[in-house]
Each structure stands twice: as C-alpha cells, then as structure tokens.
Amino acid sequence: MTRYVFATLCAGFLTLSSLLTGCGRNRTMVTMAGSTAFQPFAEKLAEEFMMNRADVSVTVQGGGSAVGIQSALSGAAQIGMADLVNLPPEAAALSKTVVARDGIAVVVNPVNPATNLTMEQIRAIFNGTAANWKEFGGPDKPIVVVSREAGSGTRSSFEQIVKDIKLTGNAIIQDSNGTIRETVANDASAIGYLSHGLLNEKIKALTVGGESCTTAAVLANRYPLVRPVYLLTRGAPQGAAKDVIDFMTSAQGQKMIQDSGLLPAK
Amino acid sequence: MKFNSEKIVHYTLLVMAFSAIASLALIAVFMLKEGLPFILKYGLGKFLLGSTWEPQSGLYGIFPMIVASIWVTLGAMLIGAPLGVAGAVFLNEFAPRPAMRIIKPTIELLAGIPSVVFGFLGVMVLAPFIRVHAGGPGLCLLAAAIILGIMVLPTIISISSDAIGAVPNSYREGALALGATRWQSTYMVVLKAARSGIIASIILAMGRAVGETMAVIMVAGNAVKIPHSALDSVRTLTANIALEMGYATGMHRHALFATGVVLFVIIMILNSIASAAMRRKIGKS
C-alpha cells in the first residue's frame, strides 16, 4: 500500500517538475487583460489570430475594465481592454483604439406590461423618485431596481449617458451581466440593464425613446445607450501587440465581432 | 545515530512550522500594511460607525456592512451548526456503518461545489421562493444566511464526525454498562469527549462563513443599508470589498483593505468567544 502511494507521489512529482521547466517556446507572448464583457470576444479573435500566426501566443485575462487600465499602465499586460464611455484620468497616458461597440439594453421581466421608457423615466426609476410600476402602466407593485456595482463599465456608461443618476439606496446590486439577467428573469417587478448581446427569451428589452436596441439602430446612432470598447496600450501599439490590434480592427475581425453579438467599431 | 536523526527531524519540523506560520503572518502583515494607514488617517470611529459609504464623496462608513456581516454569519451558524452537529451525531452513532461510508464523502462533495453555483441556484430558486412566501425582494439577508448555512455544512459535519468517531468505544461501553440508553451515552459522554473537535469545526465554519464572498454577493442584494428585517437587502463587508476592489484606487483601495482588517478583527473576536466558552465549560466539569 505504501509502495502504491509512494509511486503515485513520485509520478506526480516528476510530472510537476517537468512542467516547471517546460518545453522550449520561442513565441512572442501578448497578454490582454481587462473588461470581462469583452474577454470572451477577445479570446475568440485571439484564437483566429493565432491560427495564422504560430509565432505569437495571445493570452486573455479578465479582471474588469479597471484592471485592464492598471495592467496596461504597469506593463503586466501589453493590451488593456476597457469598456467605459469616459475613460478615467489615469488612462490619458495610454493610447486607445476602439475595437467594438456595445449596446446597453434596459430589460424587464417578460410578464411586465411596460414596453417603452423615455430617458427621463429611466432617470426617475433609477433615482428612486418613480417607485411603483403603476406609474408606467403596470401593476401596483414597487419597482425593484437592479444595477451593476459602482466600478462596472456597463454601469458607468449607463449613468453617464442617462445623466444625473444617483442610484437609489434600495437598488439591488449584482456584479455581472449574467446575474442581472437571472435576477430580472426571476422577478416580475425588476428592471435592470445589461449588454445587448445577452438578450434572450427570459427577459424583455424595452425601447428607449421609441428606439429598440438593435444593431441597425445603434449603427445609425438612433439608440442612445451605446458604449465603446477600447484596446489600450502604453504608447502607440508596436510589434506583436500592434498585429493583434490590427487584426481585431480589420474587416475580418470586425465581422467576427458582429457575428458574435457585439457591434463593430464603425 | 538515532540521536542525530531525531535532531534532524526535530529541526525539519521546526522549519516547516516556522514557514507555515511565516506565510500566514505574511498575509496578516500585507492586510495591515495596506489598511492600517487608512484607519489611522480617516479615524477608527468614523470608519466603524459611519453609516454612509460613498467613496466618490470621501465617505467611508462601514457600520451597515458590519451589522450585515454579523447577522449573516450568525444566521448561517444558527442554521448550519445544529444541522451539522446533528447530522454528524446521527451518522456516527445511530446510522448503519455502510451508510456512513457513502454519505460522508458525498457531503464533503458539497465543499467542492464552486460558490458561484450556489449563488446561481440561490438567485434562480431560493430568492424567488423567499419573495413569494415571505415578501421583499427575495435577494436578502435570509437568503444569504441560508445559502451560507448550507455551504458550511460539510465542514461542520466532516470534522465533528471525525471527532465523534475518535472517541474510544470504551467510553460508550462504560456508559451503557451503567444502564444508560444509547442516546444518554451519546449526549452525556461521547459529545463531551468530542467537544474540542466539534468546537473546532464550528470555528472553522464560522471563519468560512464570514469570509465567503461570491455566493453572498449574488443573493444578498448588496444595498448599503442597515437591515431592519431578515428580508432586507444587505451588503456584507466581503461583498463590499469584492464589488469595489476591481476599480478602486488610492484612498478608496486602502479603505477596502481596512475593511479586510476589520473583518479579521471580527473573526478574532468570534473565535475568542468560542474558545473562551469552551474553556469555561471544561472548567465547570
């Protein structure tokens, strides 16, 4: 029995030590870090990019837009990904390229009779001044406001576009697009916002000022809630990082972005 | 020869113990280094008793979150500890042996389920249930306490079960020989003997409950306000750290680490109370 265990431990040790030294790799490493919303798209584009360029290895990490900015500044990542409408002051030192755009949809539960809201109404709801669904043609039930956390790119963009929002103290805060979708899908009185690429039959998107959150409306600048996704580099992009960015902003890359559910940069 | 190898072993173990303790101390130092300067600058009283948390305006009061953390942890332990210890007692003393051999690893399985899964199940199943049957948004203190209570069950059951199992059979036989029923022998003899292990399990579980982040964020609602009922949405200290750390810079970031220090102190207080209670009980008997 002890021999068994001993042998397994030795095998494990050998595997690990061979891992530690690793096989020789002569590839350029490019690390991208930042926006968790854009991370999956970046991974998909990186996959495609690496198929044509065996000499470059692209790794995509998450962490959020702020981590993206900090990693780009500190050099931990060559490319930072951030999806904020207005980048914070420390990002001024970074060179930015718009790689995609994302529509923000305002969503409610499918049983909710509401179908359209104006910007003022949205402002009132999220400020807490309008607190009952009967003001909007719904049942006599308090509105459950669901929002993202303060550091979220989606939330900053949402609040900056709608303007003058001081989120009501009663708002439920969730920390990801998927959880907001689940929350709204499971609560008839909830209202929230999320990336339009996540819309599905479990929730209902409202039209904002008469415009619905579709690719056509965004591209024509008719739908107001749109935010850009930036790729940030320290200084102008160079070398392998530049090749990656060029690929993502090329026609092929942009088509892949659109097919995957985001909006192209232009 | 034997003397030398004993010394080698002794010193190797000493070095191991030292490195382990050093790495744990490293974490403590790290937290203090990042958080203490903020506390000294902002003022401990304002920090702990302030009710407004608004980093943009420079207000860092964490009182509502302290209250939330304490209530959520207490709730979780009220659910988890009795269920856990009861389960451990039943499995060891009154259930057939083969049952235990399958059930124990299965319960430990719960420990390996990612907290995100618990969180999602909470959002999809527990919160609507609470909303329909009790009211409120559903994403509330009660939901967090229930989910946490379930999450600490494996720790309590496993470790308590080991403690109970380690009590020598002679203890049980002695009690039975004196005419006690099996329940009496369990309650009066075995549990007392296993007490140290059971308390250790509860302390470890309590620590785990206070520090749990992911599942709590998803079901507690995260509104920054002092809860007036179990159906209110609350934000715990850990949720606050996790929600804001991603983008906090400067003083805000240090305030979040300071929150971590406060958490650490709360755990220390809870642990001391538990250890003191145990020591007093031993003193009495």
Add this chain to the structure above:
Amino acid sequence: MRIPPKITQAIAVTLLGACTALTLAVLVYIIVSVLDQGLPVVNWDFLFTKPRDMGRAGGILPTLVGTVLLPLLALLIALPLGVGTAIYLTEYTRESKATRFIRFGADCLAGVPSIIFGLFGFIFFVVMLGMGWSLLAGGLTLAIMILPTLIRTSEEAIRAVPNAYREVSFSLGATRWETVLKVVLPNALPGIVTGIMLSIGRCIGETAAVIFTAGSSLHMPLSAMDSVRTMSVHFYILAREGISQENAYGTAAVLIISVLTVNLTAYWMMNRFIAQRNK
C-alpha cells in the same frame, strides 16, 4: 413528570435523523439541479476538446487539466507544511501561550476572504516576484489559503490519538519520531484525510483567488509558469457573462462528478490501508 429515557431517545434519534435527512435532501437537490441542466451537454467531445467560440462550443479540456494541476500543486506545498506544523505543535512542544497563539492565528486566517488572498497573491507572486499569471502563483496562493484548515484538522486528529498508544510505543524503545510516524500518524489518518478532502474541495471551488493569480487563459498549460483556467473559473465566466448557460452547467456537472470520484477513491484507499494495518 420525568420522561422515560427510552422515549427521550426515540425523540432525539428522530430529530437527529430528520436533520440528517434535511441535509441530505438539500445536497441531493443541488446535485440533481446541476446534473439535470448540465449532463445533456456532457459527452466525449465536451471532455476532450478545447473550447471554441468563447466557450459556446467545443469542450473544456484545458480547464480539466487546470483543475487537476492547481489543487495538486497547492497540496504538494501545503500538506507537508500543514501536517509538519501540526506534528510539531502537538508532539514536540508543550502546550503554551505560543502554541495557543499559533492555533488562534490559524483559526482566524481561515476566515480571511478569498479575495484578499487573491489580491495578496496578485501583488506578491504575480507582480512583485514576477511570476505573472501562472500555475505557480495560483498554487502558492491556494497553498496559503488551505494551510489553516490542514493545520487545524491534522492537529485535532493527532491529539485525538490516545496517549496510551504513545506510551506503549515509548516503552518498547521507539524514538519520538518513530512513534509519530508508525503509531500516531496512521491512527490520525482519517482526520488528516478529511482535512485534505476539505482543502481539495476549497481549491476546486475557489474562483476569486484563482482568477487573480492563475488567470483565466484557455490554453493548455505546458509549464508551471503558464496561466490556467479551472472548471470553477470557467463556470464563473460562462455563467456571469451570460455566454452559455448549458455549457456552464455542463462544466459544473463534470466538476461535481470529479470531486465525488476523488473523494470516494480517497476514502476507499484509506479504508483499505486501515483494514490492512488492523489485520
């Protein structure tokens, strides 16, 4: 009016049984929910191919590898340290303020939120020591995270071994180390294994600390300096970004089955070991 002991026993056992049944019911419910949503997606392809299309298609192979390697590395580091510390504290020193302080410290550190471990790991291992997002950084961070649990459970297990065993061993002329190795540890094994199982569970279920240190790369790890993604992190990303609910639950289903298998195997091995010793 005194209630006869037999009736107290009946009531007590029923209550205990009810509690156990409730616990098991919850457990079964959780497992069934996950398997119900996840198993339909799991097939050979799912297990042995790499993710494609952001995780909407393809499989989870790199995450399987990551989920195996990361806890393994963490255990390889933390187990000797943890058990060694426990042995030292119980067998080689007397109960004193220092040992109580260490025990207290370990208990408290068990409660530090995983996000702080993650941040510590990020700042210390990833940035300061220059490891980058890697298996090594993740393994070291997780090792520190599970250390308190391992120390405490090993310590309780060792202390539970009756002194009589040790005395008999000494009276036969064994040294302290020989006693520990051949008498104390084998008898403390069940408790130590519990600590290991709980720690493995913690490592596998951990997301925040792993993301900050081991990263979330979808590449196959070829060295300890590569970033890995574990199945928990994969579920985390798929579910929270709303990419694919089915694949997320598929990952969770594979996770649950793996953990269950590991647990059952470990217990089977341990029981055989004990049975052989008691022959």
